[in-house]
Amino acid sequence: MNIDLKKLTIATAAAHLKAGDFTAVELTQAYLDLVAAKNREVNAYLEVFTDAITQARAADAVIKDGRQGPLTGIPCAIKDNILIQGRLASAASRMLQNYRAAYDATVIAKLKEAGVVFLGRTNMDEFAMGGSTENSAFGLTKNPHDLSRVAGGSSGGSAAAVAMDGALFALGTDTGGSIRQPASFCGVVGLKPTYGAVSRYGAIAMGSSLDQIGPLAKTVADAELVFKAIRGRDAFDSTTIDENTYNEPYAEHRTSKTAGRKPRVIGVPRHFLKDGVDAAVLGSFEAALASFERKGYEIQEIALPNISAALMVYYIIMPAEVSSNMARYDGVKYGLHIDGKDGIDDYFETRGAGFGREVIRRILLGTYVLSSGYYDAYYNRANAVRKMITDEFHKAFESVDVIATPTAPGPAFKIGEKTTDPVAMYLEDIFTVTANITGMPAISLPCGTVVREGAGLPIGLQLTAGHGHEQRLFDIGRDFLNEE
Amino acid sequence: MITVKDIEHLATLSRVKLTDEDKESLAMEFDAILGYIDRLKKLEVKIDAEGRVGAVKNAMRPDEAAPRSPAERERLLAAAPDREGDYIAVKKIIAQD
Numbered sequence: 001m002n003i004d005l006k007k008l009t010i011a012t013a014a015a016h017l018k019a020g021d022f023t024a025v026e027l028t029q030a031y032l033d034l035v036a037a038k039n040r041e042v043n044a045y046l047e048v049f050t051d052a053i054t055q056a057r058a059a060d061a062v063i064k065d066g067r068q069g070p071l072t073g074i075p076c077a078i079k080d081n082i083l084i085q086g087r088l089a090s091a092a093s094r095m096l097q098n099y100r101a102a103y104d105a106t107v108i109a110k111l112k113e114a115g116v117v118f119l120g121r122t123n124m125d126e127f128a129m130g131g132s133t134e135n136s137a138f139g140l141t142k143n144p145h146d147l148s149r150v151a152g153g154s155s156g157g158s159a160a161a162v163a164m165d166g167a168l169f170a171l172g173t174d175t176g177g178s179i180r181q182p183a184s185f186c187g188v189v190g191l192k193p194t195y196g197a198v199s200r201y202g203a204i205a206m207g208s209s210l211d212q213i214g215p216l217a218k219t220v221a222d223a224e225l226v227f228k229a230i231r232g233r234d235a236f237d238s239t240t241i242d243e244n245t246y247n248e249p250y251a252e253h254r255t256s257k258t259a260g261r262k263p264r265v266i267g268v269p270r271h272f273l274k275d276g277v278d279a280a281v282l283g284s285f286e287a288a289l290a291s292f293e294r295k296g297y298e299i300q301e302i303a304l305p306n307i308s309a310a311l312m313v314y315y316i317i318m319p320a321e322v323s324s325n326m327a328r329y330d331g332v333k334y335g336l337h338i339d340g341k342d343g344i345d346d347y348f349e350t351r352g353a354g355f356g357r358e359v360i361r362r363i364l365l366g367t368y369v370l371s372s373g374y375y376d377a378y379y380n381r382a383n384a385v386r387k388m389i390t391d392e393f394h395k396a397f398e399s400v401d402v403i404a405t406p407t408a409p410g411p412a413f414k415i416g417e418k419t420t421d422p423v424a425m426y427l428e429d430i431f432t433v434t435a436n437i438t439g440m441p442a443i444s445l446p447c448g449t450v451v452r453e454g455a456g457l458p459i460g461l462q463l464t465a466g467h468g469h470e471q472r473l474f475d476i477g478r479d480f481l482n483e484e
Numbered sequence: 485m486i487t488v489k490d491i492e493h494l495a496t497l498s499r500v501k502l503t504d505e506d507k508e509s510l511a512m513e514f515d516a517i518l519g520y521i522d523r524l525k526k527l528e529v530k531i532d533a534e535g536r537v538g539a540v541k542n543a544m545r546p547d548e549a550a551p552r553s554p555a556e557r558e559r560l561l562a563a564a565p566d567r568e569g570d571y572i573a574v575k576k577i578i579a580q581d
Contacts, residue, residue, distance in 0.1 A: 085559075102559040238543035312524040315517065323498065330499075332574055337565030343575040344499070352501030360502070361513060364494040368514075371497075377525060384529045423516050 003030045005165040010222040017073050024073030028056035028117050031075045035166045043141045044160035048120040055117045072115035077167035079158050080121040081204040084108050091204045092136040093126045095329050095336045095354030105202020107230040114229050122157030126356045128206045130154050131428040135358045146455035149412040152182030158216050159186040169217040175210045177432025180444035184407035184460025187446045189223045190216045194467050195439030196241040199234035207321035210436040220477035246468025267302040267400030278410035280450035284459045285406050288447050302396045314433040316369050316382035323366025390438040397466040405431045407444040407460030443473040486514040
C-alpha cells in the first residue's frame with residue numbers, strides 16, 4: 001500500500017498497522033525518506049536516529065502478537081530537551097552539545113512502554129528560551145509553509161517536523177507558549193497541559209513553576225491520545241497531580257443556566273485584543289467565534305482586568321527561575337568544561353563559552369530581579385500579581401467553559417525580523433503566558449491562513465480551560481475542527 | 485539606567501564571562517526590558533501571595549538514600565568532564581601561599 005503521509009493521523013495509521021496494510025518498518029521508512037528529503041532545508045531535526053527501523057521492527061513484533069496499543073509503531077519526534085537514555089540531549093546549546101542522557105524522562109519511559117518509534121530529536125531555542133528557534137546553537141528551523149519565515153519557538157523543530165509530515169506527533173515543552181506559538185505558526189495542534197499533569201522528570205528545566213511537556217500533532221484526537229499516554233502522577237516529580245486532583249463535577253461552579261449541559265459557553269476578553277494584533281489574526285478569530293455560534297455555542301464577553309500584566313509577571317518570574325536552574329551548568333558534573341586559571345575561573349570560562357546570548361540575558365535579568373533591594377519590587381510583586389491573575393481566571397470560569405484568544409499576535413514572522421529587539425520577541429508570548437502563569441491547560445488549534453507574499457501562513461486559535469479540564473479543550477477543539 | 489558596571493556586577497554574581505561588546509549591548513537591552521516590566525510597579529498590589537500554582541503542594545519523602553544500580557552510577561559519573569575513579573575531579577579551591 002502506498003502511504004500518504006499527508007493524510008495520515010495516529011488513529012488512521014494505527015488502524016492500517018492493525019489491518020496489515022503496511023508494517024511499522026514501512027511506515028517508519030516512509031518518514032525517514034521524507035525527513036531525508038526535507039530536513040536539509042527546514043532543519044526541524046537536529047539528529048535522525050539510526051536505529052529507528054530497529055525500533056519499528058520491535059513494534060511490528062508486538063503488532064503481530066496482537067498486543068498493540070494506540071501508539072504502537074507510531075513514529076514521533078522528541079524535542080532536544082527531553083532525555084532519552086543513551087542519546088544526545090543538547091537543549092540546542094553548546095553547553096550540552098555532547099551530553100548523553102543517563103536516564104529516560106518519565107514521558108519517554110511511558111512512550112517506550114506504548115511502543116512508539118523515536119525518529120529523532122528536534123531543534124529548539126537554546127534551553128527553550130526564545131520564540132522563533134533562531135536561538136538554537138545549531139542553526140534555525142524554517143517554517144515549512146514559507147522557508148523565509150521562522151517556525152516559531154521554542155519548540156519550533158517539533159512543530160515543523162509535524163507540519164512537514166516528518167512525524168505523526170512530537171513532544172515539546174511549554175514555559176510561556178513554546179508549544180502553542182510554534183503550533184500556531186506551523187498549522188498544527190499544540191497542547192500545554194495543566195501544571196503537574198505531565199511529569200517534568202527528565203525535561204531539562206527552564207522555569208520550574210511554568211514548564212510543562214505536551215504534544216504537537218495534526219489533529220485534536222491525536223493530541224489527546226498522546227496526552228493520555230504521557231500524563232499521570234510520578235514519584236520523580238513531586239509537582240505532578242493525578243486525574244482526580246482537580247476532579248469536580250463538570251458544572252459545579254456553573255450558573256444554573258448552563259449547568260449539566262455540554263460545554264457551550266466561550267469567554268472572550270475583548271478588552272485584551274485591542275492593541276498590537278495583526279488584522280488577519282483578528283479576522284480569523286472573529287470567523288472562529290462566528291463558527292462556534294453556528295455550532296450552538298454562546299459567546300460571552302468577559303473581563304480579565306489584570307491580564308495585560310501577565311507578560312510582565314512572566315518576564316520577572318521566568319528569568320528568576322532560569323537564573324536558578326542554569327546555575328547547575330558549572331563544567332563539573334556534566335556538559336561543557338573550559339579550563340580557566342583556577343576553580344572559579346572554570347565557571348566563568350565554561351558558562352561564558354557554553355551559553356548563547358539569550359540565555360545569558362535571562363540569567364543576568366533573573367539575578368537582577370532577585371537581588372537584595374529589588375526582590376520586593378520585582379519577584380514578590382510578580383508573585384502577588386500572578387495570584388491576582390489566577391483568581392481572575394477562576395472567577396471567569398464560573399460562567400464560561402473555555403476562554404478564547406488568538407494564540408499569537410501575528411502569523412509567522414520573517415527570519416531575523418525580531419532578533420535585535422528582545423521586547424518585540426517577548427511580546428510574541430502575550431496571549432500564551434497566562435496559561436503558564438495560572439497553571440491552566442491551553443490548546444492551539446489551526447484557524448485558517450493568511451496569504452503573505454504568495455505563501456499561505458497558518459493562524460492559531462487558543463482555548464484555555466480551568467485546571468484539570470483538558471477534556472473540555474479536546475471536546476470543543478474536535479468540534480471546532482469538525483473532527484469525527 | 486543600567487550601566488556597563490551594573491552588567492559586570494551581575495555577570496560576576498552569575499559566573500559568566502562577557503566580552504566588552506556584550507556588556508554594552510546587554511546594558512542597552514536591559515533598559516528596554518526593565519522599561520517594560522517596570523510598568524508592573526504602577527499596579528496596586530497587596531503583597532501577601534503564597535506564590536502557589538493551582539493545587540500543587542509540597543510532597544515529602546523519607547530522607548533515605550535510594551538504591552541505585554552500579555550501572556546507573558557509572559552512567560552519571562561518565563558524564564563528568566574530569567574524574568578520578570569514582571570521584572568527580574575539580575581544581576584545588578584552597579591556595580597555598
